[in-house]
Amino acid sequence: MDSDFVISQTDGRPMYLQIMEQIKQRVASGDWQPEQKIPSIRELAISLKVSVITVKRAYLELEREGIIVTQHGKGSYISADTDLSIKLYQQELAQYLEEAVNRAYLLGLTFEELQAHLFELYEQITGEQT
Numbered sequence: 001m002d003s004d005f006v007i008s009q010t011d012g013r014p015m016y017l018q019i020m021e022q023i024k025q026r027v028a029s030g031d032w033q034p035e036q037k038i039p040s041i042r043e044l045a046i047s048l049k050v051s052v053i054t055v056k057r058a059y060l061e062l063e064r065e066g067i068i069v070t071q072h073g074k075g076s077y078i079s080a081d082t083d084l085s086i087k088l089y090q091q092e093l094a095q096y097l098e099e100a101v102n103r104a105y106l107l108g109l110t111f112e113e114l115q116a117h118l119f120e121l122y123e124q125i126t127g128e129q130t
Helices: 015-029 041-048 052-064 084-107 111-126
Strands: 068-071 075-078
Touching: 015 041, 015 052, 015 084, 041 052, 052 068, 084 111
Parallel strands: none
Antiparallel strands: 068 075
């Protein structure tokens, strides 16, 4: 279940954030389903060769975000929220759009120019005219 995790020592982000991102990706893609049991903190720490504290922090943050639920003595599970994958994709989209707007601003693009780029990309990807 956890063998596909990749934690990079050279990534500028803390390891707990890398773990969180990969769990979110699994949920968003449907690899991990609502109410599915996930590896224990200790199991994942051993598998990834990281500190238990690192994995614990990732799990605590995921709990705060409502992605996972931990039941004392039973383990951690993906939230029962059936719309969770949609919410995660929406969060990811919001981050990409924020980055796109920031870059457009740095390039000096107007809102209309940015909008024209979005329309063009949408048409290329979907084949639909806007």
